[in-house]
Amino acid sequence: MLDAMIYALPFLMEGLWITVLVSLLTVSISLVAGLVLGCALIYGPLPLRLFTRLFSDTIRGIPILVLIFFVYYGFPAIGVDFDSFWAAVTALTLFKTAQVIEYVRGAVESIPRGQSEAGMAIGLTFSERLTSVIFPQALRRFLPPWINGVTDAVKGSALVSLLGVTDLMHAINQVIGRTYEAMPLYVLGAFIYFVINFSLSTLSRRLERRLSHVQA
């Protein structure tokens, strides 16, 4: 079994890079978009709030697999023709953005109203209240679900192989397709995904501890 794993490893490197790239793009773009839209959902004018609510509920209500095929086959009808890689990244990012919106909403709204009122009482402006009072506290509540979502994004990136993108999972299937030896490759794949996600979880715990210390 070990021989089969060592043989396969060089063939998986390019796929591993695509998995990392898809995950990085998905996580970073969705973080920026999710933070902006999350704030819009809480503090924006009514039309923007309605739009964001509609976007979040719709996207979260669609299975991610359907979303991937919808972007790949449906978007060309409105003149947006992405190749397989960008169609997959777009779909995963839309899905993750909807989740980040909800993480932001949950984190901010969990801060007691009294905090904002206290800020008002000492004469802080709206933006000062957000940056100095609300957001620093909300960050601690935002991080755990978000990091959990990041590991989900790494695992979810395996879905890009359904559009023919050669990520880690697809590279594993390519080697199995040639050698017809599945078990060693699945074990190796599970180990690589575990190493990535365990590292992320450890990083997350350290970050949380650090922020907790600062708050204390």
Add this chain to the structure above:
Amino acid sequence: MATMRRDFLKLGALGAASAGLVAGAQVLSAKQAAAQSAPDSLLRTVIDRGKVLVGTGSTNAPWHFEDEAGKLVGMDVTMGHILAKALFDDENAVEFVLQDPAQRIPNVNTGKVDIVVQFMTMSGQRAQLVNFSRPYYVEGVALISTPGTENNDFDKLKAAGSGARIAILQNVDAEGTVHEVLPEATVMQLDTQANVLQAVDAKRADAAVVDLSTVRWLVKRNPDRYFDSGKSWHSQLYGAAMKQGDLDWLHFVNTAFTIAMFGHETALYDAAFEEYFGEKPPERVPGFPKI
């Protein structure tokens, strides 16, 4: 008068020769040839583009897979090269678009690819959605075992009756497929093709029912590990799929495939057939066309 007539005939001959040259030039130039096809035909688009987009996979030997050098190879891939050679006289003027089997019909119908060559079984239902080329392989199911298994050939398996243990991929017809040729055999349904083969390797099953092409591929590559039990059945045709409503493109593909399988340019097809299925195609005999 006679001189005038001779001059007139000379002019006529000159005109005919010019017309012939023009016509010849049109036949010789691929771009001009494409101009003779219907203006909205994919044939014209492909020739103008300078390469053909072939949808296929990369995870199923011997049909489409990456070799040890990372190059996409296989019987389906060879059919893509054959098409490129017929189009551009350059077998490498082809771009393979990797796709999941579930994308075969959507990709061809939305124009993501010009043609799909991905071990696609021709069926009446699918033919309502896409145009199929002529078949380029007759697939079937077959029995595979190992050299060290006691009941490893078809006659021994049949004689073993209910003692013969046969592994097969889970599907609605699995029991029926096995019992069609081994009526009393004990059927073991497993979830993946790899596990079906693993059952034979681990001697949990005497033989497995897998695609005929898989048997040929595995036995050719690993004769010490696998054994062809010598029985195949359930013929099914593999054809390339194209978008409907474009007869010029369909006829072109059929012509290219027919020439590669039966005509004067069979080298690519023959080499691939031998490489991936371990046997030579039957010799072509001039005379009556057996195609």
